[in-house]
Structure formats: C-alpha cells, structure tokens
Amino acid sequence: EDQVTQSPEALRLQEGESSSLNCSYTVSGLRGLFWYRQDPGKGPEFLFTLYSAGEEKEKERLKATLTKKESFLHITAPKPEDSATYLCAVQAEGDKIIFGKGTRLHILP
C-alpha cells in the first residue's frame, strides 16, 4: 500500500536556526513528489514538485531534495513567517495523490 510518513510531527526553531524536514515514502511507481505549505484556516499552498531521484528545487529559504526513498525540505535561516504546517504528497502510478500528516513548524523570534 502506498504510504507517506513525515517527521518530525512538530518542530520549534529559533529564528535563523536551520533544519530539515523529512518525508519517507513507499509507492509503486513514483510519478511526482510535492511539498505544500499550509497556514491555519487555509488550504495547502503548492511549493515544489520533484520527479526523480537527485532532483533539487529551491525557493527563497527553502530547498527540497529527493532520493529513491525520501525527500527533505531544508530550511535555511528561517524567519517567523516561515511558521506553518509543511505537507508532503506523492503521486503514484494510479495518479492518486496521497498526503503525509505534515510537520508543524514554529519559528520563534
């Protein structure tokens, strides 16, 4: 069965303290891996798509990487406005997109 596991569930960092969020996946035939950001009371907002192992994408203080079994979302020198829940999702051969539970990130000023 296709599965997406994110860790940690929650993470508190000081402003400027870099860290990484993990997304492990088990799917048959990965067609794409996605990272989303979700703010309270809002829908998920798309950040990145990764299609194959070794691929990397960057946007401001965020960088996403992909291997054959997991993806990392690296956050460099975060600011309080980066506080949100970060969701990982995968699209497998059946085209269904399944989500992990997310990592709640809190950046302290």
Place this chain on the structure above:
Amino acid sequence: EAGVTQFPSHSVIEKGQTVTLRCDPISGHDNLYWYRRVMGKEIKFLLHFVKESKQDESGMPNNRFLAERTGGTYSTLKVQPAELEDSGVYFCASSLRLVGELFFGEGSRLTVL
C-alpha cells in the same frame, strides 16, 4: 485569475441532516479533486473528476457521500444523512495536468453535532 473557491466555509448541522458543499475550480482545469482532513489525521483523498467523469472514487467513505460535477465545471459533494464521524475539513483542489501540482481551495469545515 480567481483561485479555487469553496462554499460554505463552515457548516454546522445535526446528525441525520443533509449538507451540500460546492467547489468552483480554476477556469480551464479539467481535473478536480475532493479531499478530507479529520482532526489529527492526514488529508485523505476522496475522489477525482476529469471534466464531468469520475476518474477515481476509491476514497469515498460510503454511499452517504455523493459527488457530482455538472458540465465539467463546478462540483458538489453531498452528505446524506450526515453522521458524527463526517466532521472535518473538506478541501477541493483542481489541476491543469493529470500529473502535477494541485491548487487548493480554503476548505469547507463541517461540524456534525
């Protein structure tokens, strides 16, 4: 360009009543998805439309849930009769391509008392 819009944003109903949620996707997006997030759980897939056809409805919990997409434009999700465990946030998303990022609405929060 307007994003995905959902209505209502919040609905409170009693067990046994009926609720209909509506989603207007981004214009031109043939793919429309419904997802649900129950407290403490991950966002779970319910179903996927391509235009007006149901491509995959494997995530629909039971026959109390009925989704339609009239003319390949907006979609409705009806819950009848509602049960306590149906409470959660129902998200609609649309996409231009079959493989690619989804654009989400802000969700419809359903509370069944």
